[in-house]
Amino acid sequence: MNSDSEASLPVLLTTVFDPLEAEIIVAKLRSAGIEAMVRHEALSVVYGLTVDGCGRQDIMVRPMDLEVARAALEPSATDAEQAGYAGEPAAEDSGAPEQSGSGSR
Numbered sequence: 001m002n003s004d005s006e007a008s009l010p011v012l013l014t015t016v017f018d019p020l021e022a023e024i025i026v027a028k029l030r031s032a033g034i035e036a037m038v039r040h041e042a043l044s045v046v047y048g049l050t051v052d053g054c055g056r057q058d059i060m061v062r063p064m065d066l067e068v069a070r071a072a073l074e075p076s077a078t079d080a081e082q083a084g085y086a087g088e089p090a091a092e093d094s095g096a097p098e099q100s101g102s103g104s105r
Helices: 003-007 019-031 042-047 063-073 077-082
Strands: 011-016 036-040 057-061
Touching (some): 019 036
Antiparallel strands (some): 011 057
């Protein structure tokens, strides 16, 4: 093989053990314009085994996309805010109406 064909072979980005998680990662990468695919053993899909690496799901990308793909999977500040980890605790609603004014009725 020459170096051009080796450079075009997919490389491993990450490995997960949940097929659904693998598909979510691939979908996120594709939405960012990165070609990605899942490599797995047929045994893991047919029997759902996750013992001794049988359930391994390898996320593969083109070598030229590897760094961009890693960056695309890094959690961003927006992701943290959507998950409720913005740093400050969210104000809780006690359910009682707020008191305002002088208090006389």
